[in-house]
Amino acid sequence: MKPPYQPIRCDLYDYLEIACLFGYRLQVELASGQTFEAKALTTRVQGGEEFLTLQNGEATREYRLDAITAITPLDSGARFGRVVLAP
Template sequence: MSDYRPLACDLHDYLEIACLYRYWLRIELHDGEPFEAEAVTTETTASKEEFLVVQVEGASHRLRLDRLRAITPCGTGARFGRVELE
């Protein structure tokens, strides 16, 4: 059994918008230093764990959604500001 805690449904919209427009995000994790990455897509595994797929310096990384503390678009004209995902 997984210890995954699903993200609230209304918060998924922000991730989908970020991926749709390929926003560069400042990503804050519960454990680790903030970093910037390009939002690519979201994925759900067979065990119902959800991930944000980002690209950093040409490499793709999967970030489990319940490990995310907050996201903030880096560019101008974004459709949202900083979003806390807790």
Template sequence: MRVLNQLSQNSYEPISRELHEYLAIACRHHYRVLVELKEGGQFAALALMIRINQHHGEFLCLGFAEAVREVRLDRIRAITPLKLGAELTRLVLSPDDTVLLNTEYAG
């Protein structure tokens, strides 16, 4: 698996439990999601699973047509399910990654 964005020399900053729950639902349903990165840029992919690496943090595994790739969870700015009728809506993290904003469960 290829890591989408390079790991910086910064240590991993754990994400909130609420984001984990949100990502778990997206992965369980294999939602196609729009991922927005803190460093800029965005892309659409299938949410597959969360992988833990004890030395580098936690990663969202994403399915693309050509491969499975990973993005470190603390690099994600926002995630939006692209499926109509998805259980979840757009999730936006605050700049300090500790407060969840604009998160709603549609179900």
């Protein structure tokens, strides 16, 4: 069973929206310790939980936002740097 969803702060959610709007390639850090690179596609809400959809090559995956600890845009000229979403 998954733990209850813990929403991220609204100001941090804005960075995810910007990443999706510009299709930034991100370095994503997960609470599990895993890191990977992927393109930000979109965010969505389902059943009170928020998700980020990422594309890595041909694969598209969704991650619950409280499972993501940080994102760093890899595109030159990105409008923000590394953002920590969860401690």
